[in-house]
Amino acid sequence: MENAVLTKPKRRVKSPPTSLRDRLVATRHLSTELARPLGDEDQVVQANDDSSPAKWHLAHTTWFFEAFLLKRFLPGYRVFDEKFEYCFNSYYESVGPRHPRPKRGLLTRPTAEEVRAYRTYVDAALHRLCARELPAKAKALVELGINHEQQHQELLLTDILGLFAAGSLKPAYRPDNPSVSVHGTAPLVFVPFDGGIFEVGHEGAGFAYDNEGPRHEMLLRSFKIARRCVTNDEWIQFIEDGGYATPTLWLADGWATVQAQDWQGPLYFEEAEGGYMQMSLLGFRPVDPAAPVSHVSYYEADAFARWAGYRLPTEFEWEVAAASVELEGRTLGGDQLRPMPAKNGDGLAQMFGDVWEWTGSAYLPYPGFKAAPGAVGEYNGKFMCNQFVLKGGSCATPDGHIRATYRNFFYPHQRWQFMGLRLAGDS
Structure with missing residues (x-):
């Protein structure tokens, strides 16, 4: 990963993608972009029991596609690492045991670099899958996976806020003009x-x-x-x-x-x-x-x-x-x-x-x-x-x-x- 610099991300295009495949690609790309201002150290730490490290969000959303979509619908798919299911399952009891939520910040391994490699590996498999004619059940899981990852994009940001607020330096996720509103408050009607x-x-x-x-x-x-x-x-x-x-x-x-x-x-x-x-x-x-x-x-x-x-x-x-x-x-x-x-x-x-x-x-x-x-x-x-x-x-x-x-x-x-x-x- 390049040295982390707290710069303002490029503004995303206003016209949203419409096809299922394009929306999937755009969603996966946005998660990567949201993590770009973060150093690897930022991505490991967990602020409290209700939050998760940024690295975990990136890995969990990837595991979701692997566990529920690729293993079932992409012939010949081989999981990236069998141990990741224990690390990155959230609360799916029927899938199997998982790492305790309050201790996700102790998962220094796999590293942030390995998680990025995991995302690249799964994204390539999703590309191969979407090149095929998907049955209705697979399309429904792609749609669910997109919305699931969007939830975690919001959680990634709020968890980073909690983490940075807990530090004595109070760093900004993204620098901005610190001015406040110059307009009066709209009346309460x-x-x-x-x-x-x-x-x-x-x-x-x-x-x-x-x-x-x-x-x-x-x-x-x-x-x-x-x-x-x-x-x-x-x-x-x-x-x-x-x-x-x-x-x-x-x-x-x-x-x-x-x-x-x-x-x-x-x-x-x-x-x-x-x-x-x-x-x-x-x-x-x-x-x-x-x-x-x-x-x-x-x-x-x-x-x-x-x-x-x-x-x-x-x-x-x-x-x-x-x-x-x-x-x-x-x-x-x-x-x-x-x-x-x-x-x-x-x-x-x-x-x-x-x-x-x-x-x-x-x-x-x-x-x-x-x-x-x-x-x-x-x-x-x-x-x-x-x-x-x-x-x-x-x-x-x-x-x-x-x-x-x-x-x-x-x-x-x-x-x-x-x-x-x-x-x-x-x-």
């Missing part, structure tokens, strides 16, 4: 929606994960939802009004977490002379008051909503509201790498990109849900317990990986992802 019976969930053409269906009817009361996300400026008002010191604002488990973890603000927030600073992929920089608050847990989002006199929207309210909004926002393809302030206007803003938005909905199966058969069915269904749904995508979500029916899910105490919120209420 609410958009009303009439109640009724609505169809929610994915149906029809296009990829979706199994947890997004089946499409079904949902009865909603009239509601209103904020035009934009909650901002850093509003969150600072919450902090300075004693939000983290007022137990009546918090769920019992949330208050216990605040006390145990000594939370004083969002993750990566630091109070400094002249204002607040926050670690980002662009380095340690002043908080942008007009930008959406990010890296807050469900517990914090719920407490803020109670303090503000509102609530979190349900995932169904959010989806119904988003149905009239174009798929636009600050995503990974926009090359911002940070949440940006909402523009003034009449319609809903920031629904897609910028930050994943907490909802008040527990992550549960839709009526009639059935996990896919086989090992790939160990993907979403087995996690439907004790987690909450987030909607909308973030500034680190790849283009083409965002849709209104997407159901992200996290435990209520977690906040290392680009997580924010918008307010809602009864209309």
Whole structure:
């Protein structure tokens, strides 16, 4: 690998590839490009038990294609290294034993160079496979593998952020102008929606994960939802009004977490002379008051909503509201790498990109849900317990990986992802 230099990656072309093969090639290439600013040392370390080293993300997404696609559909395929399955299996119990997640940072071997060779080897095999006429089941696994790798592209970035934030030097993944917004915060206004019976969930053409269906009817009361996300400026008002010191604002488990973890603000927030600073992929920089608050847990989002006199929207309210909004926002393809302030206007803003938005909905199966058969069915269904749904995508979500029916899910105490919120209420 060439000496790592923290330079801004080349901007990706705006017109996305359309064929399955071209999308696969573009996805694999993007992962390599996201790792390019990192030295080999950066790629080995694991910041915490919830994260994974960058090298592991690159290897795991490669193993996914090898284990579920190439071994089954490419005649004569020989695995790169039999030991890699133990190292880079994530949570597929039916495939076999695997290296413990909290200790992935101890995997100094295989080296980052060997992982790059592994990706090259598997990419060549994928090229040979895609030159053949693929059966429908193989095409479905290629599509799943593309979306799976897109998930890990976002995770790679958030895990690198966590790693760099833990270091005393607080390096930037990519240097950038440290200026903050010069525009005023868009006013907090609410958009009303009439109640009724609505169809929610994915149906029809296009990829979706199994947890997004089946499409079904949902009865909603009239509601209103904020035009934009909650901002850093509003969150600072919450902090300075004693939000983290007022137990009546918090769920019992949330208050216990605040006390145990000594939370004083969002993750990566630091109070400094002249204002607040926050670690980002662009380095340690002043908080942008007009930008959406990010890296807050469900517990914090719920407490803020109670303090503000509102609530979190349900995932169904959010989806119904988003149905009239174009798929636009600050995503990974926009090359911002940070949440940006909402523009003034009449319609809903920031629904897609910028930050994943907490909802008040527990992550549960839709009526009639059935996990896919086989090992790939160990993907979403087995996690439907004790987690909450987030909607909308973030500034680190790849283009083409965002849709209104997407159901992200996290435990209520977690906040290392680009997580924010918008307010809602009864209309």
